[in-house]
Amino acid sequence: MLDVPEAGLRVVGASPELFLERAGDVVRSSPIKGTGRTERDLGDKDVAENIMIVDLVRNDLGRVARPGSVTVPALCAVEEHPGLVHLVSTVRARLRPGVGWAELLAAASPAGSVSGAPKSSALRVIRELEPVARGPYCGGIGWVDADRRRGWLSVGIRTFWFGDGRLHFGTGAAITWGSDPLDEWQETELKARRLVGLASGAAG
Numbered sequence: 001m002l003d004v005p006e007a008g009l010r011v012v013g014a015s016p017e018l019f020l021e022r023a024g025d026v027v028r029s030s031p032i033k034g035t036g037r038t039e040r041d042l043g044d045k046d047v048a049e050n051i052m053i054v055d056l057v058r059n060d061l062g063r064v065a066r067p068g069s070v071t072v073p074a075l076c077a078v079e080e081h082p083g084l085v086h087l088v089s090t091v092r093a094r095l096r097p098g099v100g101w102a103e104l105l106a107a108a109s110p111a112g113s114v115s116g117a118p119k120s121s122a123l124r125v126i127r128e129l130e131p132v133a134r135g136p137y138c139g140g141i142g143w144v145d146a147d148r149r150r151g152w153l154s155v156g157i158r159t160f161w162f163g164d165g166r167l168h169f170g171t172g173a174a175i176t177w178g179s180d181p182l183d184e185w186q187e188t189e190l191k192a193r194r195l196v197g198l199a200s201g202a203a204g
Helices: 044-062 101-108 119-129 181-200
Strands: 002-004 009-013 018-023 026-030 032-036 071-081 084-094 140-145 150-155 159-163 166-169
Touching: 018 101, 018 140, 026 044, 032 044, 032 181, 044 071, 044 084, 044 101, 166 181
Parallel strands: none
Antiparallel strands: 002 009, 009 159, 018 026, 018 150, 026 084, 032 084, 071 084, 140 150, 159 166
């Protein structure tokens, strides 16, 4: 839970996705792309989406990383969560000397898994089509110790926030050329069902 009374904001999340972890000059990101009820639901489209976003994250981190230091220790690993599974990859890099949090966040934000690729074009379409600002949803939520060059930021998915007297929750799915609209809608419901049920007292 994150409580920011000065901003009138409270955030409660159960995000499974690592946006950025920093330990000294080593940084790690674990984008999620590909969701199903079971591993059998994951197909070629999910793998293609994941690899596309891994390439985007590699490029983002490469802007502030030492040459040749960007690696992918895990590609399209299946990760189980209550009620669903995800494809998760890990990108790791060693930062150039002098790179602080400001430079790292400028290179990596917003998380590629919730923006799309190419990032600049995807963000322009998001601004044109989404009727309201996302708020904490899909942002970076966590902690940063700039003095010790450490920190952990999750992607603000599976997250509720309270503001303006209302409880908010966001969910979504990736839209690609091969997307089926009904499948994408059902994916949003799959991601939201358990947490919305908990919030309403209806979860079993």
